[in-house]
Amino acid sequence: MLSKIKKEILKLLDLKEANFSMPPTSEMGDICFPTFEEAKKRGANPGGVAKELANNFKAQISNFKLIDKVESFGPYVNFFLNTAELSKLVLENIDENFGNNNIGKGKKVLIEYPSQNTHKEFHIGHFRNVCIGNTILQVYRASGYNITPMNYVNDFGRHVVKCLWGIMNSSLLGIQSLEIETAENKQKILGEIYAKASNYLKEHDKEYDEELDDLQKKLESGEEEITKLFLETRKWSIDGFVELMQEMKVEHDSIIYESEVKAQGQELVDELLSKKIAEVGEGGAIIVDLNKYKLDIALLRKSTGGGVYMTSDLALSEEKFQRYDVEESINITGSEQDFYFKQLFKVLELNGFHKKMTHIGYGLINTSNGGKMSSRAGNVILYEDLRDKIFEHLEKETRSRHEDWSEEKVRETSYILTMAVLKFTMQKHEANKVVTFDFEEAVSFDGFSAPYILYTVARINSLKRKFVQENFALVEKDFALFTEDEVKNLVLKISDFPEVVIKSLENYNSSIIAKYCFDLAKIYNDFYNKHSVLNAENEELVKVRLYLSIKVFEVLTKALGLLTIDVVSEM
């Protein structure tokens, strides 16, 4: 959108390429051109160059309606745009494809997330993973990529053994077996059992190691009784996850279980051994010495012959590209695995596997009171608990504001708001930052929050309802009526959207979108507060302001959609 303007300006300045930016305040202009580079080329001082360029431009300004005024400010050439012309240019180009681009046209990419473990709890750290993954997925789609979401579920390993042990020894953990059988949410209770068992085993250092080893062997060899328990509980987890994923709007095209790729991984380890890439290390484990690459030692197989995470991940990496025929694989995990993935990618590379693989690590979520979440400290925040708590809070709030609403409507609205609050909270910050989660802040509806943005959308919706007119899209709009600075700010912000999407894509950063939604809503509220839409001086002005409002509505809805956040029509 603005790139059109920039091109025109460059042409008039007789320059090939340059970076534009925004002046610090709108009194200084709407877009600006810094002359540092141009001055360097010419061997002149930037201030002089700016003056010269500004003067050249002024001479031609009359045949360029978009620009009202040009001024040089020190080393900058600042342009003041014409609000009416700008509005027409920007707003008339907004359709359902606004914000999309073709960067990824014809490219196939796989995105793997959240790759949780069965038999474990689903906490808000996992939820952060889902939110980031969801947004990256949407941003890739908006950029023309053919993107395949995939989930790798780890249903194999020590965590499963610990959980099964916990079920078999539930009395030690203070859990009644009846409690397990009758539990409504079986996926959740499995997580609780795992957490309790894990703690108990940690407290009784090594005391039960043999017992666990034995259990693991039985499980791996397919012993009947334990396998039955395993399959039953695995189903509990998986069914629970399926429900959660639907609720979060994750649409996995496929799920790969670790148990599916385990054997293939063991074969790869053998292959690496025979190629002398891997070797037998201390105690008989199979390792790859990566010290040459400053990546320490990677463990591929336990001395017992059992697989570890990397055993299966080697196979999974190849499987992804074979099964889905993609050219890039993106994987999202906690940043504590950053080092691990560097090792994995290096081992794959040494084995002659040169596909593009990207790992995105996101920071932990700390709690505001006790620091790091840990099941031992008992301060793990489960996704489902938080969701219910926020819902309860919002339901109460919504009901008190709309006494005439039906229970169903209250619940529906509160539910959409709940998901919006959750998703927005998780994406306020850059992914790689460790964030501190604060419940009070999450449910506070002021400022940089989802309700603030959804409220803006609901307000515009209310305007639309009151101004019923058929074929409004076809009504002639008189953009010349747009003169206010607030309108200009709003239109400029709208015009940023395509660039915001690209920036988010390039940086795998969903927080940029969240920030954009807030900024746009804030600027709209400013406009709304100063200039009445429905009570404007004349009907023409009503129409054109309403048109602007609807465009804001459309862009906000689209941007929120990238965060997989739905809007409400009333709240």
Added chain:
RNA sequence: GCGCCUGUAGUUCAACGGAUAGAACAUUGGUCUUCGGAACCAAUGACGUGGGUUCGAUUCCUGCCAGGCGCACCA
């Protein structure tokens, strides 16, 4: 000890190597006989520290200090 990440306002977070370092919360004071007050406006207040590169550094390099994470049989 080594590696990666992070140090910005009282707090939580922003800022392609460029102009006066932006928001939100909190605090203080205002707007409005409300097109939906879950709104708007204003004030207060910050670049961990020492060097270096540069016309110019919060941003790049580097020393130190502080915090987080990770360093082979856990995932």
